[in-house]
Structure formats: structure tokens, C-alpha cells
Amino acid sequence: MALSREEREQFLAQPHIAALAVDAGAGRAPLTVPIWYQYTPGGDIWVLTGLTSRKNELISAAGRFTLLVDQTDPTVRYVSVEGPVVETKAATIEDLREVSARYLRPEKVEEYVDFSWKNHGEMVVLTMRPERWVSSDLGAI
Structure with missing residues (x-):
């Protein structure tokens, strides 16, 4: 059964690891990688990635990406959201701290944050405006 708007937004607001997918070009399957993300219900979604990463290059070229988050317990539930990139900006240490605090103890x-800031090179924040949603709670069937 599809989730209501409120249910899917609340589910997406939880700190799930997302699968990010982006068009990888002619003759290639989409690039799909796990990623941390930040989301507040009703707002845009942002991810942080390396400035020179393949995913940043592909997202810049495509202008959009998809995130899929799921859970299997206590019921199988998922939300997939796709939309355009509406902002790209240089990441700050505060951005890194915010998303890290969402996932780490x-x-x-x-x-x-200290290790990542010193060793992972320049990073960017990519902000996506949710446009298309697909969701389900398979335990409700």
C-alpha cells in the first residue's frame, strides 16, 4: 500500500542510508551508490559528495538524481524520490558535521568530521527538490 504524503516524508526524514542513482550515460546502467542524506519534511533533500567524484560529475551532467531508502523491520517499507538539483555549493565543515551527526553516535x-575534512578533499552539497515519489508499506498488504 502506498504511503501518504506525511508518512513518506516522515520516513524519509529518518536517518536511513540511501541508494543514490544517477544516469551514467548511453549504454550504461545508472550509477547507484549508498549515501548519507539530510531531509526535513516538506523541504528539499541534500547530499554531500566529493567535488571531483564520479557521482558529482554525473549528477552535474544529468541535473537530477534519485534516492531510494528502505527498511525491512518491523515491516518492508520504502520511499523513492527523484528530482532536479536546485543548488550546488561548496560544502562547509558545518554541513559535514550536520550530516555526520545524523548517522554517527x-x-x-x-x-x-576531522578525519573526513582533512582526507576526503573538497566536497560539495547537492540539493534536490523532490518531484516524483514512489512509496509502499508492504506489511500493510
Whole structure:
């Protein structure tokens, strides 16, 4: 059964690991990779990635991407959202700290942020405006 707008937005707001998919060009399957994301119900979604990463290059070329998040417990439920990139900006250490705090235990955040900021190179924040949603709660069937 499809989720209501409120249900899918609340589900997406939880800290799931997303699968990001983007067109990889003629003759290629979409590039699909796991990624952390940030979302507040009713707003846009943002991800942080390397400035020179393949996914940033492909997203820049395509102008859009898809995120899929799912869970299997206590019921199989998923939300897929696709839309255009509406902003690209240089990532700040505060952006990295915000998304890291969403996924890591509090005592691990600063250590990870320090390591990532020093070792992962320049990063960008890509903001996507949700346009198309697909969702389901298979446990409701």
C-alpha cells in the first residue's frame, strides 16, 4: 500500500542510508551508490559528495538524481524520490558535521568530521527538490 504524503516524508526524514542513482550515460546502467542524506519534511533533500567524484560529475551532467531508502523491520517499507538539483555549493565543515551527526553516535562525530575534512578533499552539497515519489508499506498488504 502506498504511503501518504506525511508518512513518506516522515520516513524519509529518518536517518536511513540511501541508494543514490544517477544516469551514467548511453549504454550504461545508472550509477547507484549508498549515501548519507539530510531531509526535513516538506523541504528539499541534500547530499554531500566529493567535488571531483564520479557521482558529482554525473549528477552535474544529468541535473537530477534519485534516492531510494528502505527498511525491512518491523515491516518492508520504502520511499523513492527523484528530482532536479536546485543548488550546488561548496560544502562547509558545518554541513559535514550536520550530516555526520545524523548517522554517527555523538561521541564519534568530531573524530569522523576531522578525519573526513582533512582526507576526503573538497566536497560539495547537492540539493534536490523532490518531484516524483514512489512509496509502499508492504506489511500493510
